[in-house]
Amino acid sequence: MSSIKLMLADDDDLLSALLDYRLKKAGYDVTVCTDGKNVKSYLETNRPDVIVTDIMMPYFSGLEITDYVRNELKLKIPIIILSSAGNEENVLSAFKLGANDFLSKPVSPAELLLRLKKELG
Numbered sequence: 001m002s003s004i005k006l007m008l009a010d011d012d013d014l015l016s017a018l019l020d021y022r023l024k025k026a027g028y029d030v031t032v033c034t035d036g037k038n039v040k041s042y043l044e045t046n047r048p049d050v051i052v053t054d055i056m057m058p059y060f061s062g063l064e065i066t067d068y069v070r071n072e073l074k075l076k077i078p079i080i081i082l083s084s085a086g087n088e089e090n091v092l093s094a095f096k097l098g099a100n101d102f103l104s105k106p107v108s109p110a111e112l113l114l115r116l117k118k119e120l121g
Contacts, residue, residue, distance in 0.1 A: 003027050003028060003029040004027070004028050004029065004049045004050065004120060005028075005029045005031070005046070005047075005048040005049045005050075006023055006028045006029065006030050006031070006048055006049065006050050006051075006052060006116070007030075007031050007033060007039070007042060007043075007046075007048040007050075007051045007052070007053075008020060008023070008030055008031070008032045008033070008052050008053075009032075009033045009034075009035075009036070009038075009039045009051065009052070009053035009054060009057060009062065009065065010032075010034070010052075010053070010054040010057070010082065011034050011035055011054065011056075011057045011058060012054065013034070015105070015106075015107065016032050016034070018109065019052070019107065019109060019112065020032050022109035022112075022113070023109075023112075023113070023116075026113050028116075031046070031048065034057075034058075035057050035058040035059050035060075036057050036058065036059035036060025036061065036064060036065055037058075037059040037060065039053070039057075039060065039065050040060065040065075040068065043068075043069070043073060047075070047077070048077065049077060049078075049120065050077060050078045050079075050080070050116060050119060050120060051065070051069065051077060051078070051079045051080070052079075052080045052082060052112070052116075053065050053066070053079065053080075053081060053082065054081075054082045054083060054105075055081060055082070055083035055090055055094070056083065056084070062081050062082070062083070062094070063081075063090070063093050063094060063097055065079075066079050066081070066094060066097040066098055066099050067097045067098075069098075070097060070098035078100040078101075078116075078119035078120065079098065079099045079100055079101075080099070080100060080101045080102070080103060080112070080115055080116070080119065081094045081099045081101070081102045081103070082103050082104075082105055082107055082112075083102070083103075083104065083105060084104070084105040084106075100119050101115050101118075101119060103115065
């Protein structure tokens with residue numbers, strides 16, 4: 001079985017490193033992007049199986065990335081949004097744009113792994 005390709009988009013280096021480690025340990029093939037520009041250029045040539053993205057990032061927010069994936073690239077891949085800006089407006093916007101799930105920061109790696117399992121069946 002080939003490992004699941006996961007794109008992790010977050011500009012928090014410490015959190016990215018922690019999640020990258022835990023996700024790889026769980027068997028995911030992780031690509032970390034630290035800003036919205038990296039995400040878009042990665043998606044031009046790659047198709048991850050799942051996207052985990054922060055809302056607040058330089059250049060393009062996680063909401064803009066979700067919109068881009070759903071409406072421009074027309075991809076149905078699961079998107080899980082992470083945010084410390086867990087206000088209701090952001091949560092509702094994320095779901096309206098097509099996000100599959102939403103986790104507030106600080107993120108529990110164990111909870112993220114469970115949510116990924118749920119999304120990927």
